[in-house]
Amino acid sequence: MKAKILLFTFAILCVALITGCENDDFKEVVGVCPIVESTTPLSNALDVPLGQIITATFNEEMDPSSITSTSFTVVGAAPIAGTVTYTGNTASFTPTLPLAENTTYTARIATKAKDLMGNFLQVEHVWAFSTGTLLRPIVITTDPINNAIAVPFNKTISATFNMAMDPSTLNATTFKVNQGVNVVAGAITYTGTTVSFVPTNPLLANKIYTVTITTGAKNSLNTAMVADYVWNFTTDIIPTVTATDPINNAIDVALNQTVTANFSTIMDASTINGTTFTLKQGTTTIPGTVSYSGTTASFNPTNSLVIGKVYTATITNGAKNVVGTPLASDYVWNFTTILAPPAAIVVDLGTAAMFGAFGGNAGMTNEGLNTVINNGSIGTTAASSMVTGFHDGVAIYTETGLNVGNVTGDIFTAPPAPGTATSFAIAQKALLDANAAYLSISPASKPGGSDPNAGELGGLTLAPGVYKSASGTFKISNGNLTLDAQGDPNATWIFQTAAGLTVGIAGPTGAKSVIMKNGGLANNVFWYVGSAATINGAGGGTMVGTIIANSGVTFSTSGNAAQTVLNGRAISLVSSVTMVNTTINVP
Structure with a gap:
């Protein structure tokens, strides 16, 4: 029996010598030695994250009680605190605080670690790694x-x-x-x-x-x-309407009033339109054109307003500023138009009133067989030779077979014959009176004129009043212009343009007309033209009013057979007047 025990002990010692393992029961015993197979981070790893959990994985299952904070340590500039856990074959060290930047750490598994058979780690496992400088979020x-x-x-x-x-x-x-x-x-x-x-x-x-x-x-x-x-x-601030014209509850508002509203901030122009800015008379919506500039929205009625009526203007909260902030609520105000027609505007033409056409100091020309001046005369302070294509009851002024103009009144020019000193004196006085009338209807004498549609009068119906082109020119091209006297026989219109006046557009159907309505009279319509006036260059159409232009008036163009009509007068202060198949009916 003793021999068997000695033989078993010898066998154990032999195996122990071969394996080199130790346990708690024997100094040297038979068993598989535990070793660290892998680590995280790897040995000598760089740029390790600051939140890294440090692990060591063994070749076999270890005794969890031997995996502690004394057997698994991590040291940087000093030992760091952390929690040691063990799962499967892996021991983990979780630092209490994040690792420091740009620091080298040494992790150590001591020989106190042992497996389930009690075999100890024969040599402590040591490895080092380094953190980096972090790229931090910004x-x-x-x-x-x-x-x-x-x-x-x-x-x-x-x-x-x-x-x-x-x-x-x-x-x-x-x-x-x-x-x-x-x-x-x-x-x-x-x-x-x-x-x-x-x-x-x-x-x-x-x-x-x-x-x-x-x-x-x-x-x-x-x-x-x-x-x-x-x-x-x-x-943002909430936009508001800071002022209106007319003001709320205004009375005696002009019939050609442009309705405006000023805002507290710059608005989105696309939100200022016919849907968000409206004008009504009772339940009737008034047609008009809406525009926006700076901080001001404008509503220009297509037709003149009506005497003695209450109008309601509304800007809805669909109107927004440039960042999309709307008015807090609809803005509504009212006003009442004038209760009686405006006082008549008297324009004194003096002796110029008897002339259907006057060519300043430059003469007058007719091209066509059907030109006629009804109920009036023509004149110029130039020599009689500067009048061509006309005759009156006394003399002929260079007419040809193709250029015949009948003047039912008289022709007044300077000599030579048929001009005389007397006719020259009459022409001079007429030119002085015409110039005085020109000044009397100028913006300086008749200020406050409005521009109802950016210089385009075609398609409008206008009440009596003073109208001034903001751009310096007036056109009648988008349709006929209607002048509504609203039953007032003294209704007067004055149109002021610093530069030109153009009536009509090119083409056989391009003629445009001025239409008088509800008792309006041609004798009460006046055109102040700073340069030249061109009336229906394509021929045709009916123009109305006394045109006083600084630099000439032209009716139709050569070769047009369609009759162009003026119910009024064509007076040029400097340049000539030219007609082609034109009828002038002097009021």
Whole structure:
């Protein structure tokens, strides 16, 4: 029996000598030696994340009670605190605090670690690794930008980072919006590298908001920002109507009134239109043109307003400023037009009133067989030779077989015959009177004229009054012009243009006319023209009123057979008057 025991003991000692393992029961015993097969990080690893969990994996299952903070240690500049756990064949060391940047650490598994058979690690396992300098997340852009103003009330607030973030760290604790001390409620989302905050309720007008992203926001490697990121913005003001013309409840408003409204801020011109800016008389919608410039919206009625009526103007909250903020509510105001027709405007033509046409000091020309001056004369301070293609009851002025103009009154020129000293004196006086009348209807003498449609009179119906072209020219090209006397026999119209007057457009159907309505008289229509007037160059049409132009009047063009009619007078102060198959009916 003793021999058997000695033989067994010898066998154990032999195996122990071969394996080199130790356990608690024998100094040297038979068994497989535990070893560390792998580690995380690897030995000599660089740029290890600061949140790294350090692990060692063994070749066999170990005794968990031997895997402790005394057998598994990590040392940097000093030993670091951490929690040691063991699962499967792997021991883990979780640092209590993140590792330091740019630091070398030494991890150590001591020989106190043993397997389930009690076999100890024969040689402690030691490895080193180094952390790097971290690329920390930063906010690179925000919307709104810092110190932005006029921010819309429905603004989605966002911030974009320089790298991918951990979405779980972007929440109501790390992304905060405040208005003063008040916390703003909202929903937070994260996409790509951008975090967004959608307020639950619209932001308040004209308030400063503060947005904070704290260092609790971390990237996908669990690295935090160095410091909180804070920015501010101010919300928009609500636009208001600050003034109107006419003012609310105004009375005696002119029938050619352009209705305007001034805003407290610049508006989005596309939202100022015929839907958002309307004018009504009772339940009747008034047609007109809406325009916007600077901070002013304008409504130009297509037709003249009616005497003694109450009108209601409305600008709806569909009108918005340039960042999309609407009026808080519709803005409504009323006004009443004049209760009686305006006083008659008296224009004294003097001796010029008897002339159907006057060619200043440059003469007059007719081209056509059917030109006639009814109930009036023609004249010029130029020599009689400067009048061609006309005759009166006494003399012929260079007519040809193709150019015949019948003047039912007289022709007044300077000599030679048939001009005389007497006719010359009459022509001079007429030119002086015409010039005086020209000055009397000028903007200087009759200020306050309005431009109902940016210089285009075609297609309009206008009440009596003074009209002045803002651009310096008047046209009648988009249709006929109607002048509505509204039953007033003294209704007077004065049109002022610093430069030209053009009636009609090119083409066989291009002629345009002036139509008198409700008792309007041609004798009460006056045209102040700073340069030249061209009346229906394509021939045809009916013009109305006394035209006093500084630099000439032309009717039709050579070769046109269609008769062009003027119910009025054509007076040029300097240049000539030219007619082609023209009828002038002097009122």
